[in-house]
Amino acid sequence: MNSLRSYLAVLRGSFMVGMIYRFGFLFTILGNVVYMSVVYFLWRSIYGTAETLRGLTFNETFVYVALGSAVFILLKTYADWFISYEIREGIIAIYLTKPVDFQLYALAMSLGSALITLAAITLPTVVMLYVVFRVPIQAGPGLALFPLSLGLAFLISFNFDFFIGVMAFYSESIWGTSITKEIIISVCSGALIPLQFFPQAIQNVLLALPFQAIYYTPLMMVTRPDQGWEVYLPMLGVQLLWAIVTFVVSRLFYNQAVKVVRVAGG
């Protein structure tokens, strides 16, 4: 119990640091609304006179894409950046002497700043989405499972970032790797465009990869409220599986990589 308290302290500290940038929040919310408007016109134009494309109506696609842009900033943990910074600057040595688990410490850090992003940017953006565009978000099993699914998505996203961050033990800079990871995730996860729009063969491949669990799964839950538990619960199960797999893999990688730093003397 005592140990959980220490991670909560880290979380709280990270939350407080986030509070410094209040000006940024207002501007980011405004920016999101402008961005969603641009996306609105783009998809309006793609749909043209078509009623549905790939089984999705314009409204459904817009909810998907707009909500996607609202949670995008939430699921960006930046863990890769601060971990690689701490490794490069040698700050990591301080954590190695403390009785904390580094992976959980990094998770608490990310969670702290994610909570402030959620309260200050994502929720207001969703409210604006509702007010400005009057999008119909319907209640249903999908909406009920959405928070849980978003939580798992955050964990998977964090695991990827943690993995990339730990690579800094081996490489001087992770800019290239991190950018490549971001590109792969934003294209393959359905963050920019619903996976339905991909050709069938590619869609099958993407659905078998872990990336879709980050954006496609939670966003579909809100987009298609007409589907029931029997569709969403298996999706959630797959997400949980990926969350565990990525967590374990990145943890094993960290345990391996941290030996290098000892050899090198920090």
Place this chain on the structure above:
Amino acid sequence: MHTLGDYLRLYVIIEAQYIKARMQYRADFLISSVGMFFSSLATLGIFWVIFSTIPSLAGWTFTEMIFIYAFYMVAISPMQILFDHTWQLRFHVQQGTFLKYYFRPLNMMFYYMSEMFDLKGLTQLAAGIILLVYASIQLGVVWTLPRLVLLALTLFSAALVQISIVLMAGCAAFWVVDSYPVLGLAWKLREFAPYPMNIFDGAFRLAFTFILPIGFVAFYPSQLFLHPQDVSPLVYFSPVIGLGLFALAYRVWTLGVNSYTGTGS
């Protein structure tokens, strides 16, 4: 007073040292270049997915979109390669390290921007040129001498527009310190530069033409080569727009530099 020649010579000397320093980290350079290449192709991938569903977007075909996107990639490269230090401005302002740029008998913007020469931007430039050639062949665009001159002029202007927008966003740091949200928004909206401006309705098209003129980064100039009959006369003024906008951005920079007092750290 330094002449333009002095500055050019100086720039070559500074960047030669910079590149030598960067080359210590060869692996990083290689991975960064690959990352840049992928990030350039991602938008193309999205286009491809969209056009696998619909035949044309607001009257533009997939190949024409490749042309516009290639133009865009070339046009944003000077910003990426020469003005990449803009992104660090907020850190220098916050930590007070910006003060050092006041102490040399050089143009401050020159001095500041010369501290970074983004090698990986060269990948983007190369990819853009290859795509531009490919799309031109596919579309049967004939490059006569007057057209090549027009291409050079419009690219120059488009590059200036891109530089000016990001520079002004970065200069927000002088007043609000953390300019990341402003930069981030400019960066995000810029992603829409390679889309046909006619998909936007009145207010947004007006804004993207006159207020935040991302239309001039790729779409309007590309129109000159692909759909010359639809071009509005305004597009012929694009060199003036590029130069005018850069003058404005330079003015904002000067104002910022003169009003900066440090953050006390």
